[in-house]
Amino acid sequence: MDNDQPLPLDAIQRRQFIKASAMAAATAVAGGTGFSLPILAQEPKDRIEWEKAPCRFCGTGCHVQVGVQGGKVVAVAGDQNAEVNKGLLCVKGYHVGSALYGEDRLTKPLLRDGDSYREISWDEAIKTIADRIEAAPERFAFYGSGQWTIPEGYAAQKFMKGGLANNHIDPNARLCMASAVTGFLATYGVDEPAGCYDDLDVCDVLIMWGNNPAEMHPVLFSRVTDRRSRGEKVLLIDIGTRRTRTTDACQHYLEMKGHGDMAIANGIAHLLIKNGTYDRKFVESHCNFKAPDDENPNLHGKPITFDEYKRQLEPYTPEHVEELSGVLADDIRMLAELFGNPELKITSLWCMGMNQHTRGTAINSMVHGVHLLSGHFGTPGNAPTSLTGQPSACGTVREVGTLAHALPGGRVVADAEHRQQAEEFWNVPENRINPIPGYHTVKMWESFCTPTDEGGDIGTIWVQVTNPGQTLPNLNKLFNPKESNKANLEDKFLIVSDVYPTATTRLADLILPSAMWVEKNGVVGNSERRTQQWFKMVDPPGDARDDCWQAIAVAHELFERGMDGMKDRDDRFLFEVNGEDDQPVPIWEWEHYYDVNVDKHLFEEYRQFSRMKHKDLAPYDEYVKARGLRWPVVEQDGEWNETLWRFSEGYDPYVKQGEDIQFYHSSTHDDRAQIWFHPWIAPAEVPDDEYPFMLCTGRVLEHWHTGSMTRRIPELSRAMPGGYLEICAEDAAAYGLRNGDKALVESRRGSLVIPVWIDGRGQPPRGTVFIPFFDEMLLVNDLTLDALDPFSKQPDYKKSAVRIEKVSS
Amino acid sequence: MIASLIVTLDAKTQDTIDQISGLPGVEIGTVNQDAARLPITIDSADPNALEEITRSLQECPGVAFVDVVFVHFEEARHARLKTENCFNG
Numbered sequence: 001m002d003n004d005q006p007l008p009l010d011a012i013q014r015r016q017f018i019k020a021s022a023m024a025a026a027t028a029v030a031g032g033t034g035f036s037l038p039i040l041a042q043e044p045k046d047r048i049e050w051e052k053a054p055c056r057f058c059g060t061g062c063h064v065q066v067g068v069q070g071g072k073v074v075a076v077a078g079d080q081n082a083e084v085n086k087g088l089l090c091v092k093g094y095h096v097g098s099a100l101y102g103e104d105r106l107t108k109p110l111l112r113d114g115d116s117y118r119e120i121s122w123d124e125a126i127k128t129i130a131d132r133i134e135a136a137p138e139r140f141a142f143y144g145s146g147q148w149t150i151p152e153g154y155a156a157q158k159f160m161k162g163g164l165a166n167n168h169i170d171p172n173a174r175l176c177m178a179s180a181v182t183g184f185l186a187t188y189g190v191d192e193p194a195g196c197y198d199d200l201d202v203c204d205v206l207i208m209w210g211n212n213p214a215e216m217h218p219v220l221f222s223r224v225t226d227r228r229s230r231g232e233k234v235l236l237i238d239i240g241t242r243r244t245r246t247t248d249a250c251q252h253y254l255e256m257k258g259h260g261d262m263a264i265a266n267g268i269a270h271l272l273i274k275n276g277t278y279d280r281k282f283v284e285s286h287c288n289f290k291a292p293d294d295e296n297p298n299l300h301g302k303p304i305t306f307d308e309y310k311r312q313l314e315p316y317t318p319e320h321v322e323e324l325s326g327v328l329a330d331d332i333r334m335l336a337e338l339f340g341n342p343e344l345k346i347t348s349l350w351c352m353g354m355n356q357h358t359r360g361t362a363i364n365s366m367v368h369g370v371h372l373l374s375g376h377f378g379t380p381g382n383a384p385t386s387l388t389g390q391p392s393a394c395g396t397v398r399e400v401g402t403l404a405h406a407l408p409g410g411r412v413v414a415d416a417e418h419r420q421q422a423e424e425f426w427n428v429p430e431n432r433i434n435p436i437p438g439y440h441t442v443k444m445w446e447s448f449c450t451p452t453d454e455g456g457d458i459g460t461i462w463v464q465v466t467n468p469g470q471t472l473p474n475l476n477k478l479f480n481p482k483e484s485n486k487a488n489l490e491d492k493f494l495i496v497s498d499v500y501p502t503a504t505t506r507l508a509d510l511i512l513p514s515a516m517w518v519e520k521n522g523v524v525g526n527s528e529r530r531t532q533q534w535f536k537m538v539d540p541p542g543d544a545r546d547d548c549w550q551a552i553a554v555a556h557e558l559f560e561r562g563m564d565g566m567k568d569r570d571d572r573f574l575f576e577v578n579g580e581d582d583q584p585v586p587i588w589e590w591e592h593y594y595d596v597n598v599d600k601h602l603f604e605e606y607r608q609f610s611r612m613k614h615k616d617l618a619p620y621d622e623y624v625k626a627r628g629l630r631w632p633v634v635e636q637d638g639e640w641n642e643t644l645w646r647f648s649e650g651y652d653p654y655v656k657q658g659e660d661i662q663f664y665h666s667s668t669h670d671d672r673a674q675i676w677f678h679p680w681i682a683p684a685e686v687p688d689d690e691y692p693f694m695l696c697t698g699r700v701l702e703h704w705h706t707g708s709m710t711r712r713i714p715e716l717s718r719a720m721p722g723g724y725l726e727i728c729a730e731d732a733a734a735y736g737l738r739n740g741d742k743a744l745v746e747s748r749r750g751s752l753v754i755p756v757w758i759d760g761r762g763q764p765p766r767g768t769v770f771i772p773f774f775d776e777m778l779l780v781n782d783l784t785l786d787a788l789d790p791f792s793k794q795p796d797y798k799k800s801a802v803r804i805e806k807v808s809s
Numbered sequence: 810m811i812a813s814l815i816v817t818l819d820a821k822t823q824d825t826i827d828q829i830s831g832l833p834g835v836e837i838g839t840v841n842q843d844a845a846r847l848p849i850t851i852d853s854a855d856p857n858a859l860e861e862i863t864r865s866l867q868e869c870p871g872v873a874f875v876d877v878v879f880v881h882f883e884e885a886r887h888a889r890l891k892t893e894n895c896f897n898g
Binding site: 019022023026027094095225229245247249379381406714719 | 811813814815817837838839845846848849850854856873874876877878879880891
């Protein structure tokens with residue numbers, strides 16, 4: 001506002017309109033009412049058509065009502081009929097529609113020509129990809145993410161494993177929730193949480209393990225804080241390495257050192273046994289004990305007795321745990337008392353803090369173990385629940401199995417029976433599927449960035465729906481060599497499908513413009529096993545096209561060239577879809593892609609896999625009617641019923657009557673879960689004299705992941721314009737740093753000059769600093785470590801040693 | 810600049826509401842009697858003033874925390890993302 005110049009009348013009216021909109025938005029959020037928020041600062045003129053869709057951003061799975069007018073998304077409102085968000089949206093959700101309309105949307109296929117690009121036709125683009133694959137199918141890799149919709153991921157999976165007999169397909173989700181997967185598998189023999197968001201509405205105690213839902217899953221967190229504002233008693237405990245917005249709402253903040261969580265879990269288990277407050281009946285009826293098999297390291301370890309488990313926990317007294325974790329012994333006792341109280345309902349939440357951890361599988365298993373040992377499992381409010389960061393990390397990655405070792409429906413390529421089942425569903429010849437797992441994310445990119453004559457056997461990577469040039473750890477090793485070692489990597493070819501220019505398109509050889517969100521049909525799966533569907537509402541800009549179509553078009557080009565892998569047992573195209581006249585529809589031609597609902601066809605084919613491990617999905621049309629359904633969705637008396645609590649009698653239809661709790665996918669085949677002992681182990685890198693600070697990376701409320709969408713939304717970009725180094729006042733003073741000063745941050749892998757924010761959004765303790773990863777101009781992953789968890793192969797982005805120096809102006 | 814915010818209160822007291830409404834440019838919306846979250850707008854001259862008022866809000870006794878729903882810049886154009894080092898300039 002310019003106070004020196006009087007505003008003209010129309011400007012005043014416009015200003016009043018904006019102010020009214022601002023108040024409507026705030027009122028909608030505060031009161032949970034269903035006001036629609038005009039997102040483009042544009043007064044509604046004609047009638048707006050409203051349709052449902054899940055939000056494009058995180059794994060919470062909020063439903064939005066999308067207002068479309070004149071072929072454009074003009075408004076977004078929280079969906080009051082959605083159980084997940086009950087009409088609420090976070091600040092990102094309210095602006096999700098604007099993500100479609102950044103000024104620099106990619107609209108044409110672009111082929112690198114020296115240091116620039118030239119526009120090419122889709123036909124040339126598809127042929128270029130087919131040429132690369134045909135020349136060396138075994139050197140091709142597909143890299144996706146939990147932003148693939150379920151049909152997109154399924155098509156990519158079938159193309160690679162059922163078509164090319166190539167298992168080099170992996171997702172960005174490897175970097176974000178692979179350790180949650182291995183934690184679930186090691187404990188229950190099957191992936192994904194047993195509980196659901198309803199636990200948040202009834203728990204007495206909510207423990208956040210290295211988790212900041214107030215910023216990362218704000219609508220979920222508000223379900224709990226709203227209960228307090230209504231006068232309900234709920235105890236919130238934040239176990240973390242820095243104070244966050246979540247801490248502000250918690251009664252207890254337990255500040256730990258990196259890997260302190262492992263000591264804390266052992267300390268709780270130690271006291272439960274010592275005090276006799278563990279749930280003996282639950283444990284004796286439903287649990288076994290496991291420990292790592294050091295001689296033959298494997299995900300399922302070796303069995304131990306209860307007495308061995310107890311003996312291994314003996315050193316983890318509260319005082320010893322305090323030494324290892326930094327959390328006061330009395331706070332360990334408090335946690336043990338809470339878990340030892342059977343009257344309380346306890347829910348644990350975690351996300352990247354426990355997953356991006358070189359002992360991620362272990363700590364995931366250990367937190368499940370604390371819940372199992374104390375019997376806080378299987379009833380409403382008692383649940384260990386991991387959250388996901390991407391909208392379909394569960395649906396597309398974990399259920400469709402777009403991982404280098406997996407097949408859809410919880411199956412794996414290494415198992416002959418699983419391969420045979422998949423070959424039947426896909427109607428492909430016997431032994432088509434390669435039994436050897438492909439490369440996981442870090443290995444895939446390391447191979448791509450290694451010269452062919454030095455063993456780098458990945459020659460072409462096709463990236464869809466993700467931004468590895470910003471998210472991979474240790475970028476100077478895993479991505480940047482494409483530029484810095486160009487001369488030796490000339491034969492490597494990077495294909496990127498995206499909606500905007502990104503840090504990844506920067507080094508791409510071929511860029512494909514993609515449709516996004518409601519510019520295409522979609523189905524996704526959120527963090528609570530909820531599968532959600534939406535229809536295309538608007539056209540993508542220019543020549544942008546669906547990612548799924550792109551994969552099918554390449555597959556058909558290879559089919560036309562006679563590649564056997566693109567044919568099924570009956571010599572038909574792998575992705576043949578018939579129309580109502582029972583004749584094939586040429587869906588590989590863009591103008592015919594929406595003649596049929598390709599999503600529905602792929603989903604119904606995929607649905608067969610979902611029953612193989614009791615993750616049953618309902619028919620596609622059931623999801624059209626619903627705001628998502630939580631699997632297993634089982635037909636009973638003509639109704640498709642979802643499951644709120646798995647493994648629990650009365651909730652899960654697969655639990656036998658009279659069993660109470662039944663872990664029916666137990667890895668020990670006795671319907672029991674595994675309670676694990678793991679020793680505390682130090683992080684892969686710890687501060688020392690040379691690199692005295694521990695660097696933690698993460699997200700902020702306003703931006704989703706790499707910011708490629710949210711930074712193009714003016715309100716979000718202005719609210720959080722750039723990356724920063726978060727440092728406490730004492731450390732800042734010691735280095736002569738003031739707010740806004742530039743600091744040089746260096747690790748053993750790279751360096752970054754970045755503005756300082758003292759005790760900013762979060763407050764790190766002395767010796768710890770934080771940098772968010774959303775800013776593509778300040779790539780914190782130049783600094784991070786690429787050390788992996790041995791089982792999940794997930795890197796640790798939370799603990800890299802760095803040093804800091806003030807940059808003189 | 811117009812900002813839309815939610816103020817979450819520890820306890821809803823008239824003193825707290827009076828203090829909030831006394832801040833420059835602040836307007837409080839209406840909510841249910843029992844709700845501990847107040848919808849408010851701030852009309853400010855520039856980002857610094859907005860930040861200052863927001864900080865004052867956070868420091869008001871009785872305020873648990875403040876969430877920004879959106880910030881509208883009167884002169885808003887599409888935010889320019891700095892992609893110079895990426896692609897296409």
